Amino acid sequence: MRPRPVVALVAANLLRQARDRVGLFFMVVMPFVTILFVGMAMGGASGDDELPVAVHAADGDRIGTAVISELEDAGTVRVVSPDSEQALRDAVRTGEAAAGLVIPRDGRELDLVMAQNTGTSMAARSEIDAAIGKVAAVLEAESAAEKAGATPEEAERFVRQAQERGVEGTVTVRGSGGDDTPTGFAYTAPANLLLFTFINSMAVAAALVESKRLGMVRRSVAAPLSGGRILLGEAVSRFVVALAQALLIIGVSSLLFDVAWGDPLGVAAVVGAFSLVATGAAMLVGAWVRSPQQAPAIGPPLGIVLGMLGGCLWPREVAGEPLNTIGYVFPHSWGMDALLTLSEPGTGIADVWTEVLVLGGMAVVVLGLALVVFRKRAVLVS
Amino acid sequence: MTFALTCENLVKRYDGTAVVDHVGFHIDSGEAYGLLGPNGAGKTTTISMLVGLLRPDGGSVQVNGIEMGSDPVEAKRLIGYVPQEIALYPELTARENLRYFGRLYGLGRRRLAARITEVLDAVGLSERGDDKVQTYSGGMKRRANIGVALLHEPELLILDEPTVGVDPQSRVAILDSIERLVGEGVSLLYTSHYMEEVERVCTRVGIIDKGRVVADGTRRELVAELGGTDKVDLVLDGDVHAAAEKLRAVEGVTEAAVTGQNSLRLLAVGGRHLLPALLGAVDGLAQVTGVDVIEPDLEAAFLHLTGSTLRD
Numbered sequence: 001m002r003p004r005p006v007v008a009l010v011a012a013n014l015l016r017q018a019r020d021r022v023g024l025f026f027m028v029v030m031p032f033v034t035i036l037f038v039g040m041a042m043g044g045a046s047g048d049d050e051l052p053v054a055v056h057a058a059d060g061d062r063i064g065t066a067v068i069s070e071l072e073d074a075g076t077v078r079v080v081s082p083d084s085e086q087a088l089r090d091a092v093r094t095g096e097a098a099a100g101l102v103i104p105r106d107g108r109e110l111d112l113v114m115a116q117n118t119g120t121s122m123a124a125r126s127e128i129d130a131a132i133g134k135v136a137a138v139l140e141a142e143s144a145a146e147k148a149g150a151t152p153e154e155a156e157r158f159v160r161q162a163q164e165r166g167v168e169g170t171v172t173v174r175g176s177g178g179d180d181t182p183t184g185f186a187y188t189a190p191a192n193l194l195l196f197t198f199i200n201s202m203a204v205a206a207a208l209v210e211s212k213r214l215g216m217v218r219r220s221v222a223a224p225l226s227g228g229r230i231l232l233g234e235a236v237s238r239f240v241v242a243l244a245q246a247l248l249i250i251g252v253s254s255l256l257f258d259v260a261w262g263d264p265l266g267v268a269a270v271v272g273a274f275s276l277v278a279t280g281a282a283m284l285v286g287a288w289v290r291s292p293q294q295a296p297a298i299g300p301p302l303g304i305v306l307g308m309l310g311g312c313l314w315p316r317e318v319a320g321e322p323l324n325t326i327g328y329v330f331p332h333s334w335g336m337d338a339l340l341t342l343s344e345p346g347t348g349i350a351d352v353w354t355e356v357l358v359l360g361g362m363a364v365v366v367l368g369l370a371l372v373v374f375r376k377r378a379v380l381v382s
Numbered sequence: 383m384t385f386a387l388t389c390e391n392l393v394k395r396y397d398g399t400a401v402v403d404h405v406g407f408h409i410d411s412g413e414a415y416g417l418l419g420p421n422g423a424g425k426t427t428t429i430s431m432l433v434g435l436l437r438p439d440g441g442s443v444q445v446n447g448i449e450m451g452s453d454p455v456e457a458k459r460l461i462g463y464v465p466q467e468i469a470l471y472p473e474l475t476a477r478e479n480l481r482y483f484g485r486l487y488g489l490g491r492r493r494l495a496a497r498i499t500e501v502l503d504a505v506g507l508s509e510r511g512d513d514k515v516q517t518y519s520g521g522m523k524r525r526a527n528i529g530v531a532l533l534h535e536p537e538l539l540i541l542d543e544p545t546v547g548v549d550p551q552s553r554v555a556i557l558d559s560i561e562r563l564v565g566e567g568v569s570l571l572y573t574s575h576y577m578e579e580v581e582r583v584c585t586r587v588g589i590i591d592k593g594r595v596v597a598d599g600t601r602r603e604l605v606a607e608l609g610g611t612d613k614v615d616l617v618l619d620g621d622v623h624a625a626a627e628k629l630r631a632v633e634g635v636t637e638a639a640v641t642g643q644n645s646l647r648l649l650a651v652g653g654r655h656l657l658p659a660l661l662g663a664v665d666g667l668a669q670v671t672g673v674d675v676i677e678p679d680l681e682a683a684f685l686h687l688t689g690s691t692l693r694d
Contacts, residue, residue: 008485012471012478019473215469219530222433223486224459 005225009233010240016207017241023203027241031196031249035257038188050078051124054088054097054113057081058105063135067103067110070131077127089113098124120184122315185257190339191312193249194274194332198306201242201278202299208234208286209295231283231374235367238282242275262342266349270338273359277331280366287373306330334358384447386411386538386569387432393440394427402427403593404441409538409586411446414570416584418577418680420690424593425573426466429542432571433463446537459487462536466543468523469530472516476507476526479515480533487534497533504562505529506555521552528556532563539563540571545579557582577681587680591688604683611636612653613682614660614675616646620668628663632656637685644671649686 017023053071057064071077080097082088091097092113098120100113112128114121138159145155211217220230250267253259261267282299289295307313309323310332316324327333338355341347349356387409394402402424409415419425430436432443434454443450445457470479477498484494502511505525515523528544541560545553560583564570574580580587581601589597589604597604618625622640629638629648634656637649650656654675661670676682685691 004488005486008482011485012474012482015478016471016473211471214471215465215467216471218435219463219465219469219483220486221435222458222461222463222465223483224455224488225486226455 005223005229006233006236009220009230010237013207013234013237014240017204020207023200026203027196027200027245028248031192031245032252032256034195035185035188035192035249035253038192050076051098051120051127052080052091052096053077053124053128054080054082054091054100055103056085056088056100057103061103061105063139064103064105066135066138067101067128067131070134071127074127074131077124099128101128122318185253185259186343187315187340189249189253189257189259190261190336190343191307193246193253193271193339194310194335195303195307195312196249197242197245197271197275198278198281198332199300199303200245201238201275201282202285202303203296204238204241205282205286205289205299206292206295208238208283209289210292212286212290213292231371234286235279235283239275239279242278242282243271246271246275260343261339262344263348266342266347266352267339269349269356270335270342270352270359273356273363274331274335276363277359277366280363280370283370284366284373287370306332309333311336331359331362334362384411385409385444386413386446387415387571388444389428389432389441391441392428392431392438392443394424394431394436395439401593402431402438405590405593405595406441407588407595407598409569409571411537411569412564412567413586414564414572414584416580416587417571417573417590418580418587418684419573419590420688423590423688425590426542427593428590429540429571429573433461433540434458459534460537462531462534462539464528464531464539464541464544466546468527470515470523470526473514475512475514476502476518476529477511479526480530483530484533489534494533497535501529501532504532504559506559519549519552521548521555524548524552524556525559528559536568538569538571542573543575544572545574545576553579577679577684581680589684589687596687597683601680604680604687605678608649608678608683608686609651611649611651611678611682611686612675613678613685614648614650614653614657614673615641616648616660616664616670616674617672618644618646618664618668619671620664622646622668625664625668628667629660632659632663635660637689639685639689639691641691647685647691649682 055064055068055071057068068079071079080091082091082100085102088097088100088102092100092115095115102111102113104110110132112125114125141159142155145158150158217230221227250261250271254261285295285299289298304313309319309327309330310316311319311324311327312332316327316333316336319327324333334355338352338359341351341355385408389408390406392402392405393400405424405428407415417425417428427436431438432450434450434457443457445460448457448460450457470476471482474482480498480501481494484497489497498511499508502508505528507522507526507529510518510522515526518526524544524547528541531539531541544560545556548556557579560570560572564583570583572580572583586598586600587604588595597607622644626638626640626646629635629646632650634651635648636651637647639647641647648660650660657673657675664670681691
């Protein structure tokens with residue numbers, strides 16, 4: 001098969017894309033504006049910064065000391081100690097602290113203070129919950145040991161021994177809403193990669209509709225080449241645009257926002273599979289709609305809704321379980337899971353195979369549907 | 383004998399209705415053939431099947447002996463197709479559009495570069511070849527549209543209403559270049575709403591109406607079918623439709639078509655001698671303010687065969 005016609009189609013489409021100034025703005029400028037501002041709102045961290053958590057506990061209080069110790073041991077939290085409960089609330093309100101915790105002396109009811117449900121505050125809450133859970137477990141263990149006949153001194157010794165043994169094992173929590181959900185740019189960069197790759201692919205669908213309106217598709221079909229090669233050329237054009245968008249966001253966010261994307265092979269697999277889904281969606285919309293005005297009216301809003309469901313506009317823990325479950329019908333949730341997993345140290349392509357396969361399957365389905373619509377709508381030969 | 387184009391019994395149906403109904407004609411090598419028909423006659427549907435854009439429900443198409451149905455790629459290679467619409471990317475230059483189509487037709491880099499220069503020259507766009515098509519006038523766009531079809535030096539050129547919406551000067555330039563191509567031996571299939579274009583460019587004409595080819599021949603053969611029929615144009619002040627009705631009843635009048643708010647066109651055997659009867663027929667219905675009796679021409683033949691004028 002001679003590649004020249006496919007290359008010609010791709011070159012012409014890319015040239016048209018490059019001359020579309022509005023399209024270029026949305027590809028080159030808009031993603032980084034969003035990453036910057038949303039990333040700053042979420043704490044501005046690139047993944048390895050510590051979350052400021054304010055804790056107000058009475059001096060020498062056993063529970064307070066234990067909780068602070070657990071938070072500090074977590075490694076992702078920087079504990080600040082305001083002078084008063086009011087100072088703690090002010091720190092949370094002004095954003096100096098992602099969340100606050102008021103621990104009354106020997107109190108069993110702790111007061112969690114959060115200003116709003118941002119990704120940063122949710123991440124801080126997760127750390128606080130985890131720390132309190134550990135302290136509560138120790139207290140319960142001591143109580144159980146005493147009930148079993150141990151003296152308070154023996155109970156404390158047994159629990160300490162158990163704690164030391166527990167440290168030998170490590171528990172890694174992954175996935176959405178887990179304790180390790182990144183914050184700041186580390187979250188908004190992959191989120192906006194998926195969001196803009198999809199939205200801009202859908203916007204590019206308008207170019208295909210315009211080609212149909214102009215009669216360019218029909219004229220191309222009149223050339224001595226098979227319809228399959230025309231379809232391939234159109235699909236490759238959209239895939240290249242999607243891939244270029246993704247690579248641009250990866251490159252710039254790494255350089256400007258210090259975002260660590262993780263294993264390059266894994267990221268390439270996820271981005272490639274997601275770009276294929278975006279390509280299929282663009283081809284489907286491009287084949288389906290009849291006027292060039294319809295494509296931008298349908299595509300980008302659809303991309304935004306799927307982005308919302310997939311956690312690209314805000315962390316999924318904010319959305320709640322029903323919406324998150326629905327989100328997994330669409331590619332963004334799988335893409336987010338995969339990219340967030342890869343951003344964790346020590347992970348690789350083996351940890352995201354499921355997501356890559358699901359995205360690949362979605363790509364096959366959507367591209368197949370696009371092919372059916374191309375035939376049904378007699379876009380090529382009727 | 384191998385024809386440049388042969389189509390036999392072409393049929394295309396939509397919802398059970400045949401919009402192209404057993405159409406058949408051929409074009410000799412180097413011949414310029416005009417396909418005339420009113421709007422909706424089936425011209426563009428026929429052409430879409432000839433160039434491989436539409437699958438016929440029946441019949442066959444051969445280009446230089448190659449079956450379009452069984453070997454579309456090779457058949458298409460021989461055709462240069464100019465669609466009715468201006469099928470060019472407006473945000474690209476004429477040169478970029480030509481390069482795009484040249485690659486689709488498989489032209490190599492060197493040949494493509496040379497052909498782009500030649501084609502831009504042939505369609506008079508050498509100086510504007512690097513400007514975006516969206517900055518062109520209607521006539522320039524039409525010329526660039528034709529240029530695309532010439533790139534790969536096709537043996538058969540199919541032009542579907544190539545001068546729609548262009549100014550008279552550009553139309554003359556377009557017709558000049560088409561005549562030049564025919565002179566160089568390119569076979570031509572030409573459709574147009576403009577009878578004078580077909581009369582000027584084509585040596586043989588097929589008249590298509592309601593999906594059927596109702597006549598096929600040289601201009602002289604088609605006009606001869608009219609016998610002693612003259613074309614009579616009347617300008618009336620009054621009810622032209624009622625007048626047309628009355629005139630159809632006059633003996634010797636074979637057709638009476640309303641051509642404007644105040645005008646009628648008749649075909650009448652011995653039209654010059656029928657004038658008193660014609661004027662008498664409309665007396666009381668309308669006042670005749672102008673009469674023109676014209677020798678039979680292709681337009682008269684068209685009216686005779688289809689019962690309507692070409693621009694109906």
